Amino acid sequence: MGERKTDRWIRESAIGAGLALCAWLSLGVTVAIAAVLAYETVEFFRLPVHAADPQLAARRPDLQRFVEARPDLVGNPWRLLREFFTETTWSPLYSTKRFGVLPLLAGTVLTSLIALAVAVPLGLLAAVYLSEFAPEGVRRRVKPALELLAGVPTIVYGYFALTFVTPFLQDHVFGQALAGQNALSAGLVMGIMILPLVSSLSEDVMRAVPAELRHGAYALGATPMEVALRVVIPASLSGIAAACVLALSRAIGETMIVALAAGQTPNWTFNPLETVETITAFIVQVSLGDTPYGSVEYRTLFAAGMLLFVLTLLMNLLSFRVVQRFRERYL
Amino acid sequence: MSIRKLLVAGLGLLMSVSGAPFGLAQQRAGGTTSPAGTIVIDGSSTVAPLTSAVAEEFRKTVQGRGIRITVGISGTGGGFKKFCADSPQSRTDIQDASRPIRPEEDEACRRNQVSYVEVPVAIDGLSVVVHPRNTWATCLTLGELKRIWEPAAERRITSWRQVRRTFPDRPLRLAGAGADSGTFDSFTEMVTGRAKASRGDYQATEDDNVTVQFVSRDEGALGYFGLAYLEENLGRVKGVAIDPSDRTDLASNDQCRGIEPTFDNTKSGRYPLTRPLFIYLNRTSALTKPEVRQFASWYVGQRTGVNLQVDDPRRPDRKTNLVRAVGYVEFPEAVYAAARQCIARLKAGTAFREGGKAAGHATLERVNREYVAHCR
Numbered sequence: 001m002g003e004r005k006t007d008r009w010i011r012e013s014a015i016g017a018g019l020a021l022c023a024w025l026s027l028g029v030t031v032a033i034a035a036v037l038a039y040e041t042v043e044f045f046r047l048p049v050h051a052a053d054p055q056l057a058a059r060r061p062d063l064q065r066f067v068e069a070r071p072d073l074v075g076n077p078w079r080l081l082r083e084f085f086t087e088t089t090w091s092p093l094y095s096t097k098r099f100g101v102l103p104l105l106a107g108t109v110l111t112s113l114i115a116l117a118v119a120v121p122l123g124l125l126a127a128v129y130l131s132e133f134a135p136e137g138v139r140r141r142v143k144p145a146l147e148l149l150a151g152v153p154t155i156v157y158g159y160f161a162l163t164f165v166t167p168f169l170q171d172h173v174f175g176q177a178l179a180g181q182n183a184l185s186a187g188l189v190m191g192i193m194i195l196p197l198v199s200s201l202s203e204d205v206m207r208a209v210p211a212e213l214r215h216g217a218y219a220l221g222a223t224p225m226e227v228a229l230r231v232v233i234p235a236s237l238s239g240i241a242a243a244c245v246l247a248l249s250r251a252i253g254e255t256m257i258v259a260l261a262a263g264q265t266p267n268w269t270f271n272p273l274e275t276v277e278t279i280t281a282f283i284v285q286v287s288l289g290d291t292p293y294g295s296v297e298y299r300t301l302f303a304a305g306m307l308l309f310v311l312t313l314l315m316n317l318l319s320f321r322v323v324q325r326f327r328e329r330y331l
Numbered sequence: 332m333s334i335r336k337l338l339v340a341g342l343g344l345l346m347s348v349s350g351a352p353f354g355l356a357q358q359r360a361g362g363t364t365s366p367a368g369t370i371v372i373d374g375s376s377t378v379a380p381l382t383s384a385v386a387e388e389f390r391k392t393v394q395g396r397g398i399r400i401t402v403g404i405s406g407t408g409g410g411f412k413k414f415c416a417d418s419p420q421s422r423t424d425i426q427d428a429s430r431p432i433r434p435e436e437d438e439a440c441r442r443n444q445v446s447y448v449e450v451p452v453a454i455d456g457l458s459v460v461v462h463p464r465n466t467w468a469t470c471l472t473l474g475e476l477k478r479i480w481e482p483a484a485e486r487r488i489t490s491w492r493q494v495r496r497t498f499p500d501r502p503l504r505l506a507g508a509g510a511d512s513g514t515f516d517s518f519t520e521m522v523t524g525r526a527k528a529s530r531g532d533y534q535a536t537e538d539d540n541v542t543v544q545f546v547s548r549d550e551g552a553l554g555y556f557g558l559a560y561l562e563e564n565l566g567r568v569k570g571v572a573i574d575p576s577d578r579t580d581l582a583s584n585d586q587c588r589g590i591e592p593t594f595d596n597t598k599s600g601r602y603p604l605t606r607p608l609f610i611y612l613n614r615t616s617a618l619t620k621p622e623v624r625q626f627a628s629w630y631v632g633q634r635t636g637v638n639l640q641v642d643d644p645r646r647p648d649r650k651t652n653l654v655r656a657v658g659y660v661e662f663p664e665a666v667y668a669a670a671r672q673c674i675a676r677l678k679a680g681t682a683f684r685e686g687g688k689a690a691g692h693a694t695l696e697r698v699n700r701e702y703v704a705h706c707r
Contacts, residue, residue: 061412061435093510095519095527096482162541170548180506180545181534264509264535275534285537289511290376292409297511 037309040302047296048073048080062295069097069296084303090266090277092300093291099300101307103266107183107276108311111258112251114187114272115194119247122191123198124233124240130199131206132228143200150196158260161189166261177273181263184272190257194247201246205239206232238326245319249312255280279308365424365616370623373403374410374427377513378608381453381657382427385636388653389629398622402427407513408436414447414611415440424616424623428609429455429513431683433691446679448612450627450670451698453637453659456558456597457518457604460543460568462550467491467498470589473522473603474577479503479553481523485530491551497583505533506545506554512537517606518555543568558592559658563645575603597660600695607698608659614677628674631667638667666698669706678706 047066050056052075057063066073073080080099087100126146130139165185170178178184209232217227233240263275264285277285282304291297365371372382383402389395405413407428414426415436422445431449432440440447459476461468468491475494478484491498508514510527515535520526534545539556546552547567554568561570572589581587596602610630616623630636637654644656654661661667672678682705683690683697693702 061408089531091510091531093527094482094529094531095525163544167544167548176549179534180548181536181541260538260541264537265531265533267532285509285511289509289537290404290406290513290516291511292406292412295409 034309037302037306040299041306044299044303045077045081045084047299048075048077051075062299066296069095088268090282092297093286097296099303101304103268104277104279104282104304105307106268106270107258107262107266107281108252108278108308110183110270110272110276111187111190111262111278112248114184115190115251115254116244116248118188118191119195119198119251120244123195123243123247124202126195126199127202127206127240128228128233131203132224132232143203147196147200149192150194152193154193154254154256155260157189157193158257161185161257161261165189174273179263179273179275181261181265181275182273183262183276186258186260186262187272189261190251190254193254193257194250197247197250198243201243202236202240205236205243208239209235238323241322241326242319245315245322249315249319252311252315253280253308255284259284279304279311283308367620368397368622369399369401370425370620370626371401371403371423372425372427372610373405373413373423374610375407375429375513375608376404377429377455377517378427378452378610379404381608381637381654381659382425382610382630384653384657385630385639386626388639388641389626389636392629392635394622394625395629398626400626411436411439414613415443415445417443422613424613424620425627426611426613428611429517429606431607431609431691431693432611432681432689434688437681437689446614448614448617448627448673448677448679449681449702450610450612450631450674451607451662451666451702452610452631452670453608453654454597454662454695455513455517455606455608455659456592456594456602457514457521457555458558458561458592459553459555459571459573459604460546460561461553461571462546463566463569464550465569467584468494468553468571470572470574470584470587472574472576472578472581472587474579475581476522476573477524477577478579479505480519480529482528482530485532495579495581501551504545504549504552505530506542506552507533507535508539508542508556509535509537514539514555514557518604521604521606557658558594558597558660559645559655561592562594573603594655594660598663600699605660605695607662607693607695612674614679617674617677624674624677628671631670631674633664633667637661662698665703669703673706676706682706 047063050060051063051066057067083099084101086102087098088102089098089100090103091098130143134142162181162185165188166178166180166182169185170176213231213235214227217231222230258278259281262278262281264277264281265275266277266282267274269276283301286297286301372386379402386400386402390398390400403410407430410423410426410428411432413421413423416422432447459471479488479494488494489503490500491503492500494503508518510529515529516526519529523529536542539560542554542556543560543564546554561568570592572587572591574587574589576588590596590602592602592604597605610627612623612627617627632638637652638661639653640650641653641656643649643651652661681689682702683693
C-alpha cells in the first residue's frame, strides 16, 4: 500500500516538474531573445562611440564604413538616437545612409490598420451571426471553414495579393494611381488572414455569455437584433477587444505578405496606394540579402527588430489592461 | 517505471547534444581549413546560384561523388573576411566574388599568409527594360541612365521629358532591385559610378518577377534586372539599347549608338552594363585537398561546369549551357583556357592591379587581356 503511494508521488512530482520546466523554458527563451536584442540594439546605438575610438576603428571594418558613411555621427550617439526616432528617411543600405526609422513604422502601422479595418467589422459580423443567428448545422460547418483561412501559408496570401488583388484593383478601381506593390493590397489580404482570429475568438466569448441574460432581454420584449447588439456584444466586450488586439499583433508581425505585396521602399507616407516597407519586410530584406555579417547594415536589423518587439509588447500590455478593465463576471 | 526510462533517454539525448560541439571543436583544432572530402564555399549571393548549380552537377560525376559542398551567402565582402581570416579553422576553401579582390582584402590575406588563385567564371549582364508600347526610349546613354538613377534625381527627375527633350512629358516610374542584392550593387556601380548610390524613390524588390509585372503594366515605367529575365519575358517588357557614352544632350535616337542587350553582345563585351564574376581558391586547400582543385577545374572545363549542356529552363526541348540556364553569360573559351592554366599551376595573386596593388575592379576587356596574360 505504502509502496504504491510513493510510486504515485514520484510520478506526480515528475509530471509537475516537467510542466514547470516547460513554463520556465518558454520564459527563459523569451528573456534570452530580449537580452540578445537589447544587447545588439545598444551596440547599434553605440556605433558612434566605438567609431570615435581610432584604435578600435582600425580593427573593425564595420566601424570604418560607419565613419565613411556618416562622419557627422562619429562620437555622437544621442544624435543617432534622435535621428532614429525623428527623421523620415530610412536608407541604411544605400551609400547615403540615413537612420530615421519612421518610414518603416508608418508602413507597419498603415498595413496593420488596413488589415484591422477589414478584419474587425467582418469578423464581428461573422461572430454575431454564428453565435446568435446561425442554425447549429450551419455553425458547425462555417466556423471550421473560416478558421481554415488562418491555416493558409502566408506566402500564398502574399502572391495572391501581388498577382491577383493588385492587378484587379488597378484594372477596376484605381488605375495607374495604385503602385504595383502597395500598402492597400497587402493590408486587405492581411485582413482576410487575421479575420478568423477575430471571428473565432469573438464567437467563443459571445457563446460564453449566459443564456439567462438573453432570456431576460427577450422577456422584456427585445428583438433578436437588440439582444445581440445591446446584451451579448457589451457583455463580451473584453473578449472581443482582446481578440482584436491579438489580431493586430499578428498583423504587425506578419512578414511574407508585406514583403511581397507592400514592397521594399521605405516611404514616409500614409497613402495606402503607394509602395511602402514594413519593419518585418526590412528584416527579411537584410537577412536574405547580400549584407555582410557584422556590418553597419547588419546591425540596423537589431534596432528595427527591437522596435518590433517593443511594439508587440505594448500591444500585449494593452490587451491585458483591456481585458482586466472590461471583464464582466457572471456568478 | 516508464517515466524513469524517459528521464534516462532524455538525459542521454541531452548529453549527446551537448557533447556534439566538443567533438567538433576537437576536429577543428587539427589545423586544416575543413576536413577532407568537403569543400566550404562562401561569398557573393550573385555568384552563389551558379556555384550551387555547378556543385550539384559536379556531385553527379564520378570524381565528385561523396564530396560535401556547402555554399554560403555572406556577400562578397563578408566572404572575403572568412576567406582570409586569421584563424585557419574559420577559413573557407573557395570564395564566390562578384568583383575582384580589393586592396584591403588582399592585404588581409597577405598578413594571414593566405594565398589564392583567381578564377573568372561568368559574365553578369544587366538589362534596362521599358513597356513594349514605349516608342520613344529605344536607346539610352549611360549618362542619361545616371541622370535617372543618381541620388540627386530623387523626387526631381519624374518625367521622361527631363531625361531627353524629345521624350514625351509622361510620368517616369521606376522599379529595380532591392538595396540588398548583388544586382543593386552592380547596377548602381556601373550606372552612377558608386556602389549603392541610388535614388530611393523607386519600387524596390528582390523578386525580379515583380519588376517585370510593374513594367508590363505601365507605359511610362522603366526597370532593370539580369539579362536572363529579359529573355524570359520578351513580349511583356522590352530591352533598351545602351550607348556607353556619358552624353546627356542627344537631340534624337539617331545620335544614340546603342548596343542591344543580348547574350551575344554581352559575351563579346560590347554591351556596357556587364561585370565579370569570380571564384577564388585557397591555395593551401587546393594543395592539400585534391577535390578543391578538381572542382575548380571542372567548374571552368571545356564541356563541364559552366559549359555543361543542360535543358534550357526558358525554352523546353532545347539545350543550353549551364551558365546561361542560371542567368549569366559565358566568357570566350580563351578566358576559361587561361583559368584552367592558372588552376593547374596554382598561380597566386590577382591579375587586376594598379600601381602594384590589387585594383578591386575589372572590366570584361581587362579579363580578356590582362587575366589571360596573367595565367600564361
